[in-house]
């Protein structure tokens with residue numbers, strides 16, 4: 001696409017631990033990256049890792065106002081670096097998936113009349129019927145999940161409609177919980193947004209539609225018809241369709257930025273807002289995933305995802321509508337024990353240093369001399385189990401490993417799980433397979449080496465660890481031309497290609513093939529023991 005070099009596109013990501021932004025110019029070069037860490041830069045909200053874990057250890061929320069204030073701070077940071085907002089032709093963005101924002105009656109009017117002289121968080125503080133938004137780490141809605149599956153005819157039937165069986169963190173089940181446990185707040189709610197559509201609403205100055213791709217993570221949308229499933233809506237709460245508003249293609253232009261941004265920051269009044277989406281769909285765009293590639297995101301959560309044409313929903317994993325091609329889909333598997341578990345082991349076994357953590361990986365052999373572990377500090381999503389288990393080379397359970405062995409056992413266990421579950425979904429590693437890695441931990445080459453060895457495939461990365469932001473800057477650009485039929489791939493053909501980061505070691509296949517079988521058997525045993 002011929003976008004002038006002096007034009008610019010912004011991609012925001014409202015993720016679990018921070019708000020981030022990437023700006024690319026018309027030549028697709030990254031010209032700015034910035035972020036606001038919730039814990040350290042907005043300490044007044046008292047989050048740890050961006051969230052509040054409640055006393056039941058199952059309910060996990062974040063204050064909706066924290067995300068608003070983070071946007072105030074981020075835009076001011078950008079202005080202070082001299083960023084020229086008048087160049088911005090379009091913006092888009094993403095949010096951690098599944099989380100929900102409950103707007104109070106009257107909030108739309110406030111959004112429509114934002115005063116450019118004041119901060120957003122001052123104007124929107126009364127706008128949330130539920131102050132603490134449920135987020136993806138919540139696993140408190142097992143009852144609602146059972147109820148939803150029963151009302152549509154079972155887990156597989158629900159997956160056939162929505163792309164996933166019922167999952168605790170999925171928005172429909174979270175809405176059902178709020179409807180039953182906070183009836184007053186629910187009746188005060190005029191609109192329910194995903195975090196992605198909440199964020200685009202802030203820029204539009206009006207309620208923004210939920211896009212097909214992030215909408216697929218709600219257990220409420222028919223992913224084939226691309227509309228709300230009435231039977232699912234009815235199972236969650238009454239009159240839900242009007243509270244959710246319309247769905248929209250992920251490539252749609254929703255409208256122009258509100259006057260608030262043109263007057264306060266100097267955005268041009270022609271600046272378009274392209275539908276925001278989920279952070280994993282955003283990453284698919286940022287890494288410009290091709291069919292056959294496997295993406296591994298090592299953010300707060302770990303995820304594995306693929307581009308697929310012919311979706312066959314099952315009771316494990318998720319199918320989402322594809323964010324850049326309306327006729328395609330993406331498959332995703334999510335692991336909750338990702339970065340926080342790596343940080344715990346880093347603190348306990350490497351004195352809090354990633355460098356020492358890495359050096360332990362370098363000094364221990366592939367296969368860890370047969371020592372293997374499962375590290376589910378909190379109830380895992382894939383598979384639904386909790387606990388930390390360690391086994392020595394004879395398959396006997398042991399209470400502890402030495403520090404270096406523990407570090408390798410954690411990382412090998414995490415990646416063996418990813419390969420085992422990707423293969424369960426039908427994915428086969430073949431010659432030519434590329435593993436594309438992203439997220440905070442993808443900056444660690446020693447972690448990537450283990451990933452490459454376990455998958456016996458080369459691992460590629462892009463320059464920007466936050467591929468969701470980059471992908472959304474790309475999506476902003478593509479949104480401007482998508483109505484002409486221009487494909488995302490064609491529009492972004494000149495964007496930088498992912499670069500080879502590491503190759504598998506020669507004996508990797510020989511070492512990890514048997515370990516995969518051992519790991520799969522171990523997980524099966526863990527699940528049987530729980531029954």
Ligand SMILES: Nc1ncnc2c1ncn2[C@@H]1O[C@H](COP(=O)(O)OP(=O)(O)O)[C@@H](O)[C@H]1O
Nearest residue numbers: 015016017018298299300339354439440441444
């Ligand atoms: N050198 C490193 N090695 C391993 N993990 C790292 C390293 N640097 C950062 N991380 C991890 O990256 C995580 C943040 O990843 P990020 O993708 O930014 O998260 P999110 O988008 O979910 O907010 C941190 O929690 C941290 O554990």
Ligand SMILES: O=C(CO)[C@@H](O)[C@H](O)COP(=O)(O)O
Nearest residue numbers: 015016096097136299300301
């Ligand atoms: O629940 C899921 C995906 O289904 C998570 O992947 C969230 O989308 C959180 O993302 P990060 O903040 O970890 O990137």
